Amino acid sequence: MVRTQKPQGEVTRGTTAPNRLRRVDRWIAATQTAVLRSGGFPLAVDLGYGASPVTTFELYTRLRAVSPRLEVVGVEIEPDRVAAGTAFLEATGPHAGLSFRRGGFELPVPRPPVLVRAFNVLRQYDEAAAWRAWDGLRSRLAPGGVLVEGTCDEPGRRAVWVALDPDGPQTITFAAHLPTLDRPSGLAERLPKTLIHRNVPGEPVHDLLTVFDRCWATAAPHSAFGPRARWIEAVKLLARTHPVLTTPPYGGRRRWRLGEVTLPWRTVAP
Numbered sequence: 001m002v003r004t005q006k007p008q009g010e011v012t013r014g015t016t017a018p019n020r021l022r023r024v025d026r027w028i029a030a031t032q033t034a035v036l037r038s039g040g041f042p043l044a045v046d047l048g049y050g051a052s053p054v055t056t057f058e059l060y061t062r063l064r065a066v067s068p069r070l071e072v073v074g075v076e077i078e079p080d081r082v083a084a085g086t087a088f089l090e091a092t093g094p095h096a097g098l099s100f101r102r103g104g105f106e107l108p109v110p111r112p113p114v115l116v117r118a119f120n121v122l123r124q125y126d127e128a129a130a131w132r133a134w135d136g137l138r139s140r141l142a143p144g145g146v147l148v149e150g151t152c153d154e155p156g157r158r159a160v161w162v163a164l165d166p167d168g169p170q171t172i173t174f175a176a177h178l179p180t181l182d183r184p185s186g187l188a189e190r191l192p193k194t195l196i197h198r199n200v201p202g203e204p205v206h207d208l209l210t211v212f213d214r215c216w217a218t219a220a221p222h223s224a225f226g227p228r229a230r231w232i233e234a235v236k237l238l239a240r241t242h243p244v245l246t247t248p249p250y251g252g253r254r255r256w257r258l259g260e261v262t263l264p265w266r267t268v269a270p
């Protein structure tokens with residue numbers, strides 16, 4: 001009898017929606033281009049794609065635009081959701097280099113991935129399990145590979161994600177639909193599981209969001225030119241006290257005008 005390993009992890013709610021991960025996909029395509037093209041047969045995993053494979057298909061479309069040979073595998077722990085992925089391929093495919101399979105944190109893929117995107121997956125685990133998942137997933141990356149783990153709201157207007165390489169967490173990115181953002185600390189509810197309980201006075205992430213709110217208030221006169229102008233000014237003010245990444249590919253006006261800001265992980269590390 002062939003024994004198959006039980007997937008590592010737990011089945012959780014499968015909520016997803018078309019286009020909700022556009023902000024993180026756009027960031028991955030712009031900042032991780034070199035690693036997405038690295039090696040002879042680069043492979044990306046979308047871990048925990050949920051009740052519909054739509055966001056995996058979007059990831060595939062967006063990343064193949066910058067890395068045409070990239071293979072994308074959607075991995076889900078819940079069997080009916082894997083069947084939905086396969087049915088999607090039968091109905092719309094074939095799409096060369098796109099597939100779906102059952103699995104968990106062990107990553108049942110034929111070679112180490114250059115990218116793992118895990119979005120809205122770890123929030124339903126406890127904090128200790130989220131740290132363990134980070135360690136396990138980054139240890140399974142290809143050399144120079146990246147794990148992008150984060151959360152967003154249902155329509156994808158607020159998102160926060162952390163990028164980790166095999167050595168550990170490297171950056172944190174905050175991204176928002178600016179016309180509907182009251183203040184930067186509105187993003188706190190989207191912090192990854194490893195940080196969400198740390199948003200309390202005395203913790204670095206709380207300090208960052210408090211200062212960012214102050215910068216946002218100071219930048220209020222720039223609203224006359226629209227919310228993007230206000231965000232860009234607030235980010236510039238924040239950069240006076242915090243190590244905002246200010247040069248491409250992670251920083252600069254081109255990224256900030258999208259409602260993004262990226263900082264080194266050490267800025268928020270608990």
Ligand SMILES: C[S@@+](CC[C@H](N)C(=O)[O-])C[C@H]1O[C@@H](n2cnc3c(N)ncnc32)[C@H](O)[C@@H]1O
Pocket residue numbers: 008009010011012013014015016017020021047048049050051055075076077078081103104105118119120121
């Ligand atoms: C809320 S859905 C997220 C769907 C999609 N990534 C998104 O952001 O729209 C979370 C999914 O992750 C799956 N999941 C949770 N833990 C997992 C694991 N260890 N391995 C694979 N899938 C997992 C759940 O079964 C669920 O379908």
